Amino acid sequence: MAKAPLDSRRRLGGELRRLRLAAKLSGPELARRLEIGQATVSRMETGQVRPSVDTVRGWLEVTKAPAKVRRSVVALAEDAQVDVTGWRSVFRGGMAPQQRQLHQFHTAATAIRHFQPFMVPGYFQAAGYARGTLLGFRLTKEVPDIEQTVEARLERRRILVERTDIAYHLVVTELGLRTLPVGATTDDRAESWSTMLDTAKLPHITIQIVPADAQMEQMPICGWTTYDFAEGSIDPTIVQVETPAAMLTFAGPDVRPFEIGWERMLASALSPGQSTKLLRRMLGSK
Incomplete structure (x- = not known):
């Protein structure tokens, strides 16, 4: 069975997780740096919650994401706020x-x-x-x-x-x-x-x-x-x-x-x- 297509919220979660792993940061370490709960990090990565655009920008900063990636991920975060295409x-x-x-x-x-x-x-x-x-x-x-x-x-x-x-x-x-x-x-x-x-x-x-x-x-x-x-x-x-x-x-x-x-x-x-x-x-x- 094929996986369910990902809406913008879940695609965003996948991108955030990829960036965290690329930066070699654990979930608890990223949570500490962003001053949010570890459970929140997990829910963001699995698409269960919609992170604010400011939180996403902080995530990009902590993981040292390249400028091009930052632009695309911020755009995805903006789309995910309302689940409207x-x-x-x-x-x-x-x-x-x-x-x-x-x-x-x-x-x-x-x-x-x-x-x-x-x-x-x-x-x-x-x-x-x-x-x-x-x-x-x-x-x-x-x-x-x-x-x-x-x-x-x-x-x-x-x-x-x-x-x-x-x-x-x-x-x-x-x-x-x-x-x-x-x-x-x-x-x-x-x-x-x-x-x-x-x-x-x-x-x-x-x-x-x-x-x-x-x-x-x-x-x-x-x-x-x-x-x-x-x-x-x-x-x-x-x-x-x-x-x-x-x-x-x-x-x-x-x-x-x-x-x-x-x-x-x-x-x-x-x-x-x-x-x-x-x-x-x-x-x-x-």
Whole structure:
């Protein structure tokens, strides 16, 4: 099983530990020089706490880190304060690398729970539908790597189908499934629905639809993906939310509201069998 992808907080911890070892300092010795507890040093290195930027600067000073390393580690410490990756950073160097990063999250997880209220989920999108949704996230008028990005998104479907050791559970709204992005055709959308039907037959995949007329205890504010990782991971569960401004990553106690939301969405959704019947009806009247 691949290791869980590291968010900025855990990458920061790994860098701090590497610098301490390179300086040949023990945890207690570094703690003494920084005037903090030894347990705090350990939690910082394992990503369990977010050190302040000033503490990180002190760590860099004590370990005599090179100037280039100091700049990159301070930048990482600043990102780790809020666990937010701005879209300028996400799309730096093109959109395709961001799609491939999502592959890493998928292959590292043991289970994935996905709530999508606004569109056909990326795993099932036909090429034309994927192109339309991806262009909808663009930051500029031109996206030079759009075809590579579409290919990377379609690759996620292959991973979903082939990695039978990863349980995938989707809850999607009927209204979201009916969304048609600019540039996509109704045939693209129907192809996406058909892919969902075929994929739902696999034993490790569960698909449930919230019908348009369902009564909902909680209205959908956003979509999210919950990744469960193997026992012993620093964060056994994380949640990712895409917004127009940033990719948000939640862990620890902050995951709880999404767990509650998931249960409420499940309560409003049709059973897997009823969802399959609804998809067939939608295809028949596309």
